[in-house]
Amino acid sequence: MQLSVDAGGFLKREGLFVEKAYYITTPIYYVNASPHIGHAYTTIVADVLARYHRLSGYRVFFLTGTDEHGDKIVEAARGANTTPKEYADRISAQFRNLWPQLAVTNDYFIRTTDTNHVDTVRLILKKVYDAGDIYFGKYEGYYCVGCERFYTEKELVNGLCPDHNAAPEYREESNYFFKMSKYKDWLIEYIKDHPDFIRPERYKNEVLAFLREPLEDLCISRPKSRLNWGITLPFDEDYVTYVWFDALINYITGPGYPDGEKFRVFWPNAQHLIAKDILKPHGIYWPTMLKAAGIEPYRHLNVHGYWIVDQSKMSKSLGNVIKPLDLKDTYGLDPFRYFLLREMVFGLDSSFSEESFVQRINSDLANDLGNLVSRTMTMAMKYCAGKVPEAHTQTEEDRLLVAAAGKAVAEVENCFQELTLHRALIAIWDFINVTNKYIVEQEPWRLGQDTANKSRLETVIYNLLESLRIIAILVSPFMPGSAEKIMDQLGITSADSQDFDSIRSWGGITHGKSIKRSDALFPRVKFEKEREKPEVTEKEIQPVKPLMDYADFEKVDLRVAKVIEAEAVPKSSKLLKLTIDMGEKRTLVAGIAKDYKPEDLIGKKIVVVANLKPTKMMGIESQAMLLAADTEDGLTLLCFDREPVTGARIR
């Protein structure tokens, strides 16, 4: 697919004009505190959306940044014994430097102290003032500095701001007001005519509920005598504007309002992404401000829920603030991105727990995806000499695999339209599980035992490699690093198609391409608190009881056995099924799935008890028992100092 952008900024595919532009924004974050997991979540969701749209042939503009004016920045700077500007520079840099470390691909980073932004705010203020929608008046009311807005008495809960649980200040002063009330009826009609303007629906309903109450005009200024850390009004030098009338405008400064080429291309498909805390400014103030300034409303307001930690909001005083870099450094970037996207149902609150994070890494990533990649690559290297084999006649089982891939691609695309990103991951994992099952059912290791099965073996391996290609592209917006590692093993380079078009049909991986096997994608991890478990002390080790005669010991037949094949036992998180060679072939079922990956066992020489009566586990007959010892964190297999002979008796 040949994509190009013409001089007008419009996208062309193979010479044909297509206007596929996608503009995604995050809130611009306050610089009164360092970034935490909530900021990381919104920005990573925006990144996943940006990456997906790029892969789907859209021209994308992705904007994030920092919100630097207002009382609370002045307060924070005072607390840190510095000036607001120096303070804002410092914290803004923390945000700016964080994003590349989380693989966030924003196109622009805006600061409300940037001169182009200051100019745009003054331009809009002048426009709205000249149109008669800004007036000077007296105001008295309850003001919450945390929210940087006035509250009506009805909105307060027991006299406190519902968001900050703090008493607002009573303020009385003359200020400038934006005639927001004038646009109330227009906004209600607009929301009703555009049912997905605010989504998910629960937040649209919340905005409509706000609008059923009287809508007051919006106070947009502060006298410089009280606050000068803001943008001077173009029509009164003694006043500044700050926070909402300042901050919201960043969304049009970014792409270059009024006559920037990007503004013209991207604004019609502007997608704002926020959490529910700032629904009112985005759902009410912003569309009415745009209307007053003669600018079309944005396309969608996408609202997500809150990350809750230990059943409460994150706060410095509770000491439960989760820092994104700490998690990334401990568990890796892609697992962190995966967890955030998989765990939160978009629109609802979600509880953060490190324990469930670790569980997801071990089950979804190490077990399901990691094992699939390493088993497939091990077999492809072993049976196909490091090249993508040819696919021959497809069977019914193969057609089911192809159909499952098609279903996953269609579902993922649908989920991206609806923003149900956790469902997109579920759909991808359904396909991963189908592929794992395909391996178990097709038993490539059995096919590999007889050259008569060569063409069937090649077809199975081809299908597995093609499934991996599709999976890699599907997960790439979520876990770009891991997707790249899978593609690297598959020999897919930047010269090959890696977009969503290339996975709409089966067969994109080409026969003859060189492939390679690399280290495990997702090493298993331990939950921090588990790691802190005290060491096994000598006291806890069972004392040895001298009960057995030598003749009894002689009855136990211990042998050296070589692992030929290993696989997970379906529906069991503990058991692995091994095929061993100990002079004769045996099947052995062992509870070591938490400690060893199947592919790491192949070729290992272990110790087994060879003369126990066979027993059945999960329907599989186990014909020997392996020996292992406890370690601080799981089991370790008995092994040898020097290479023993397979089948040798242990004396």
Ligand code: ME8
């Ligand atoms: O409100 N869970 O900035 P802010 C999920 N400057 N997301 C969370 C979160 C949590 N616990 N906590 C914060 C402002 N967020 C204004 C915005 S925009 C024109 C001006 C995320 O630093 C979420 O995106 O308080 C939320 O909307 C935003 O951070 C608030 O960031």
